[in-house]
Amino acid sequence: MHKKSNISSAISKDVTCPFCGILCDDLVIQNQAETLKILKNGCPKAAAAFESKQLVTSAKIKGKNVPLSEAIDAICNILKKSQNPLFAGLGTDVDGMRQVMHLADKTGATVDHMHGEALIRNSLVLQDLGWITTTMTEIRNRADLIIFAGTDANNYPRFFERTIWNKESMFKLKSEQRQIVYIGNQLDGKAGINPNGKRPLFLNCKTEQISEVISSLHALITGAALDIEKVAGIKVKTLQSLAEKMKTAKYGVIVWSAAELNIPHAELTIQNFCELVKYLTRFTRFAGFSLGGDDGATSANSVCAWQSGYPLRVNFNKGYPEYDAQRNSTHKLLKDKEVDSLLWISSFSSKVNSPCASIPTIVLGTPETKLKFKPDIFIPVSTPGVDHSGQLIRADSVVSLPLKKLRTSSYANVSSILKQVIERI
Ligand code: SF4
Incomplete structure (x- = not known):
C-alpha cells in the first residue's frame, strides 16, 4: 500500500x-x-x-456473544455429530475454498455454492458437448459483433466500459466498429449505444423463446430456408440479416448470464448458443462468453474441480468425491431432509443469507449479516479484497486476480477459521 x-x-x-x-x-x-x-x-x-462501515459484532452461539475459540469448538461439536453435513453459500476466495474442500473431505460433506443453480446450467453444457468460449481480453481486443442473449449485462456495471467501449485495444479495433445485438425480453440497451450514438439492434422475444430464435439463426446459417414469416414474433428477414452479419463478422461473441436464464432446462438454451458458435467457426472466429461468478462462484467451482476432479455439487460422504448436479443441490438436500447440519459461508455480501433450516446451522457471514432466524453458531468474517489479501478467479475462468488488504479488520477470515476447525475436529 x-x-x-x-x-x-x-x-x-x-x-x-x-x-x-x-x-x-x-x-x-x-x-x-x-x-x-x-x-x-x-x-x-x-x-x-x-464504502460501507464495518459493524462491530461478535461470534455468537444461539444468539449469545462468545469468544471466537468457543464458537470454533462448537462448530467442531456439530460437525463431529453430523453424518451428512452440507457446506453451502461458499462465498469465499480461493484460499477459503481450499479449506472448505479439505473439511468436506474430512467430514463427508456435500459442497454447493449459493449460485449453484446458475453454475450447473453451464457445467452441464460443458460436460455434454463441450464449448468454445473466450475471455474479456479477447472481446476487448478483437470482437466486432457482440450478441447479448437474455442479458443486458447491467448486473456487471462496468462490463461495457472495460470490455466493449474501451479506449484502447490491440489490433486497432475501434470501439465504434463494434455491432451490438440484444436478444430477449425487456433488456435495457442503454449501455449498448456506441460512443457515436449508434443504437444496438434489438430482437425482442420472451426468455423462453431465445432458444427458438437461436435455432432459427443456426438453420439460416446452414443455408436452410424457413417457410414462415416470423419466429417468436421476429421477422425471418431480420433473422436472415443477422445470420449474414454473424457469418461475416471477424470475431463474434454470444454473451449470456446463466443466472438470468431462469427458465426450466436453461442448459438447453445455453447448449444452443454453444452449438451455433461451433458451427460459425466454419466461416469465421466466434466464441461464447458467460457472465457470472459473483460471490466467488467461479473460484469455488474451479477449486472444487482442481481438488475433486468435478465441478461443484460434490458429495464426499462415501469417502470419495461423488458429483451429482441435481441431487447435491442445497435446495433439494434441505427440502428432502438428506442433510443433518448446514455450514453457510458468505463473506462478500450480507444480502445472500443462509436458508432457515431445521437442522444445526453454522453461519460464517459478514458482520452486517441480518438473519431471519438465530443460527446455532454465527461467526462474523472478514471480506477478501477489503479486509485481507487473497485471490479470486474471474468470470472467464482464465485469470486469477490478487486481492488486497485495504483496511484493518478485527474479524478472522474464512480460511483461518476453517483451518482451526480442521485441526480440532
Ligand atoms: S467488479 Fe466491482 S467495480 Fe467492476 S463492475 Fe463489478 S462491482 Fe463494479
Whole structure:
C-alpha cells in the first residue's frame, strides 16, 4: 500500500474489486482512518460495498456473544455429530475454498455454492458437448459483433466500459466498429449505444423463446430456408440479416448470464448458443462468453474441480468425491431432509443469507449479516479484497486476480477459521 501524507491516510492503486464476477482490477481506493473511499474507477455496486462501515459484532452461539475459540469448538461439536453435513453459500476466495474442500473431505460433506443453480446450467453444457468460449481480453481486443442473449449485462456495471467501449485495444479495433445485438425480453440497451450514438439492434422475444430464435439463426446459417414469416414474433428477414452479419463478422461473441436464464432446462438454451458458435467457426472466429461468478462462484467451482476432479455439487460422504448436479443441490438436500447440519459461508455480501433450516446451522457471514432466524453458531468474517489479501478467479475462468488488504479488520477470515476447525475436529 502506498502511503500518502500521514499514517491514517493511504491510497491503494490497481485494486481488484471482488463484488461481481468481472473483477475490475483498476480501482483506486483511499483509506482515511479505516474508512474506504473509491477515488477512481468504481461503480455504484462497488461503492456500496467498499464504502460501507464495518459493524462491530461478535461470534455468537444461539444468539449469545462468545469468544471466537468457543464458537470454533462448537462448530467442531456439530460437525463431529453430523453424518451428512452440507457446506453451502461458499462465498469465499480461493484460499477459503481450499479449506472448505479439505473439511468436506474430512467430514463427508456435500459442497454447493449459493449460485449453484446458475453454475450447473453451464457445467452441464460443458460436460455434454463441450464449448468454445473466450475471455474479456479477447472481446476487448478483437470482437466486432457482440450478441447479448437474455442479458443486458447491467448486473456487471462496468462490463461495457472495460470490455466493449474501451479506449484502447490491440489490433486497432475501434470501439465504434463494434455491432451490438440484444436478444430477449425487456433488456435495457442503454449501455449498448456506441460512443457515436449508434443504437444496438434489438430482437425482442420472451426468455423462453431465445432458444427458438437461436435455432432459427443456426438453420439460416446452414443455408436452410424457413417457410414462415416470423419466429417468436421476429421477422425471418431480420433473422436472415443477422445470420449474414454473424457469418461475416471477424470475431463474434454470444454473451449470456446463466443466472438470468431462469427458465426450466436453461442448459438447453445455453447448449444452443454453444452449438451455433461451433458451427460459425466454419466461416469465421466466434466464441461464447458467460457472465457470472459473483460471490466467488467461479473460484469455488474451479477449486472444487482442481481438488475433486468435478465441478461443484460434490458429495464426499462415501469417502470419495461423488458429483451429482441435481441431487447435491442445497435446495433439494434441505427440502428432502438428506442433510443433518448446514455450514453457510458468505463473506462478500450480507444480502445472500443462509436458508432457515431445521437442522444445526453454522453461519460464517459478514458482520452486517441480518438473519431471519438465530443460527446455532454465527461467526462474523472478514471480506477478501477489503479486509485481507487473497485471490479470486474471474468470470472467464482464465485469470486469477490478487486481492488486497485495504483496511484493518478485527474479524478472522474464512480460511483461518476453517483451518482451526480442521485441526480440532
Ligand atoms: S463492475 Fe463489478 S467488479 Fe467492476 S467495480 Fe463494479 S462491482 Fe466491482
